[in-house]
Every structure is written in C-alpha cells, then in structure tokens.
Amino acid sequence: MAELPKAPAPSAGQATSWRRNRKLDQWIAFWSVPFFFNLFGLVFVPLSWMMPPRSPSSSTPHIVGFMHSHNLLIACVILTLAYGLAPVSNACYLMQVKRMSVSPAFRYSMMIGAITGAIVGMLFPMFCFGLGAFRPGYSPSVLTMLYDFGYLAFIGSLGCFCVMWMAFGLAIILDENNILPKWLGYYTIWQYVTELMAAPVWIAKSGPFAWNGLMTFWFAMMLYVSWQFIVYLCIYKAIKNQPEAELDNAPPEPHPGALEITSKTSA
Amino acid sequence: MTDVAEGSATDVDRSQRAAGARGHVPGDSSMWFFVIGDLLIFGVYFVGYMYFRGQHHELFLKSQARLNLDIGAINTVMLLTSSLFVVLGTEAARAGNRAAALQRFWIALAFGAAFPLLKMFEWIPEISAGVTPGKNLFFMYYYVMTGMHLCHVALGLVIMCFILRNLKTSKAPKISFVETGATYWHMVDVLWLVLFALLYLMR
Secondary structure, three states: OOOOOOOOOOOOOOOOOHHHOOOHHHHHHHHHHHHHHHHHHHHHHHHOOOOOOOOOOOOHHHHHHHHOOHHHHHHHHHHHHHOOHHHHHHHHHHHHHHOOOOOHHHHHHHHHHHHHHHHHHHHHHHHHHHHHHHOOOOOHHHHHHHHHHHHHHHHHOHHHHHHHHHHHHHHHHHOOOOOOOHHHHHHHHHHHHHHHHHHHHHOOOOOOOOOOOHHHHHHHHHHHHHHHHHHHHHHHHHHHHOOHHHOOOOOOOOOHHHHHOOOOOOO | OOHHHHOOHHHHHHHHHHHOOOOOOOOOHHHHHHHHHHHHHHHHHHHHHHHHHHHOHHHHHHHHOOOOHHHHHHHHHHHHHHHHHHHHHHHHHHOOOHHHHHHHHHHHHHHHHHHHHHHHHHHHHHHHOOOOOOOOHHHHHHHHHHHHHHHHHHHHHHHHHHHHHHHHHOOOOOHHHHHHHHHHHHHHHHHHHHHHHHHHHOO
C-alpha cells in the first residue's frame, strides 16, 4: 500500500497531477473504506441474505437449504478476494492515530485488535458458510454446527473490535495535537461499549438478546453504522488538514529543510 | 482521563469562578456530549425493557421478586451519598479549599467503591443459586443493564482517582477537570436511580 508514493521524476508543469499528490497513499486507503463496506453490504444482504442474521432457532431444513445455496458460495468467494482490503482500510485510521501525541501502544493495540477482529469476525464465518456450500454431502447436524459457528463468530466477536476502538477513542481523548475532535472520542466510547452487548448472543437463542435480536444486533448495528459514517467524515477532514511537510513520505526534492518538521510521534 | 485537554481551560475557569457559577456549563463540553448520548442509549435500553416487560408481565413480576431489594436499596444510598460528597468536594475545590476538597473526594470514592463490592454480594449468591442471565429474559436484562452500569461505575472510580491526583499534586488544580468528573459521576447516579426503579421496584 505504501509503495505508491514513489513519485516519478518531476516533470515541469504537472505539479498538480494526482500521481504527485503526496497524500495519495492516504487517499487510496481512505477510498478503500467505502468500496470495502459497499462490497460487504452487497455480498451480505442481496446476494446471500446472510444478513440480517437468520434466527438461531431456525428449523434444520431451513438451515440446510441456506447452507447449500449457490449464492452463499459466490459470496464467500468474493469475500475471500476482498478480505485483504481490511488492512488497507485500517491503514487510514492508523496513519492519523500516528500523528497524535499519544503512546504508540494505542496504535499497536488498534492494529492487533483489527487483525484479531478480522480473523474471527470475517475469516471464520467465511469458512463456515463457504464450507457448507462447498460439499453437498455434509449431514444436517454438521451444517447446523457450521451455521451456529458462522453466526456466533460474526456477531459474537464484536468484542474483539472493542479493544481496537477503545484504543482509538482513548487516543483521541488524550491527544494534544487535536488531530480528531474530542467528542468523536466520546462517541467512540459509546460505540465500543454497545459492542460489549454482543456477549449475550452466546446464551440467548431467541428474543432481543439472540444474535438476530433487537438489542444485540439491530441497536448495535444502528449505532455502529452512524458512527462509522461520522468517523469517516472526521478522517477525511484530518487527512485534508494534514500539513504536507508533516507527511512521512514527503520527498526531499523541493526544500530539503521541509523534512525536518516531523510530527511529535514518529515511527 | 481528560486532564490533558484542560490546559487552556484553567485561565478561563478562574474568570468564570470570579464571575460566579451562573450561566456557565460546568466541565468540558465534550463530556456533556457524552452524557447526553449515554442517556439516550440507556433510554433505548429502558424502552426495550418496558416493551418486553409488557409482553411477559407475569414472568417479569415473578422474577423481580427474586432480586435482593435490600442490597439494591443500600447501593442506592451509597451512590447518592457519594454524589453528595462529590458536590461538596467540587464546591470546596471551586472555593480554593484544597484540603477540604481532597477529604470530600476521598469520602466520595469510598462510598462509590462500596457499590461494586455490594454488587458482588448480590450477584454471587444469585449466580450460585442458578439465577443466571440464561434463566429468562428478565434476568438477561437485569445482568446486562446492571453490568453495563457497573462498567460505568468502574470508569467513574478511575476518573475520581484522577481527580484526587489532580487536587493533590498540581499547584493549580484544574477546576474544569473536577467538574467534568463530577458531571460523569452524577450521570452514573441518575442511571442507577432509573435502573433501580425499573428493575427492583416497578410492579
């Protein structure tokens, strides 16, 4: 991802060319986010109807029919291809957190939280649902287990992201460089506390605390989606306002002195 | 928690203190953003609880009778007393009486810290008697909502420790930080009052 800013030899008069934009790496990471989420939405909702989550107390024939559907296999193939976009889209948050005057422990926690969260929350369900569609011969009891495994990993793992977003929220609140607004830090705290609400999905099989329930899924999702939009807008502003001289990849060509000015926290 | 953000606010505070407390929002305004949002989120939980309570009225009433009302009531008194000492401590800090402020915040912390301890005396016998979140919808609500509230209490106790450190070590204690922490603690108190009424008392 970071290879793009190797700008070509400077050609006169083309200073504004997009390829010479020093924030190109950040913008690519940034625009991968809506691409990723739109793809995610399309695959999960209209293609496979994996989401909104099916009921944990569905009957076995329903589960078998769902696990054998061709669309589910196609969805899993698309997700396999798109899985790598998760690190790219996380890079746009991490690059801004790096500018904050907080301990690097925050961004390392974010990074590891994103990795563990993506493995459990995306890779595991993908394998479970993909496996069901892969071989038609599996017995219904195996398919039911894969179905439970897939949904529990997807929804019950929200706690993995909890630490990640906790580090993000605290970094915003403690930051002295005012990279992102303080209220966003507090907003992030609500968001991650509601992710903890995913714990009861391991107990309840129906009602508001089941994995397709009002409290554990719908309310948490509503808060999460609106929060994601707002974080995204704030990150856009932060990238826009970042001084060019502060960029890690600022090439030394125009004024070698400009490189001296670096952010408070560097790699 | 937010002490780093208050640096520029101290000068403002002094003039505000001089001008009297009229028409001034105590503490950091982003904390108010948090408080209002948190109350809205808990509001949604409360509405959800009321809806499902209406659906399973008998079950909720029968389950409610198994709660330990005594510990619930003592905990309410603990939080209210703690909040009272936070008010007194904030007053003392505003008046510049650091020793009194410290003393009152220590008392507030002690009453606040009693809350999670008493909660354990409530939860552990219940859980060992088989009354777990999986028992029925009422107990799921009970453990989830009181558990979320307990997380808020824990965070409040941490904030209170930062207030004590601020009052103890810095030459000019940041009044706005004290107010921010006090605002949060009162929110925890208000949430408990609603939870106590909904889970323990409502018939």
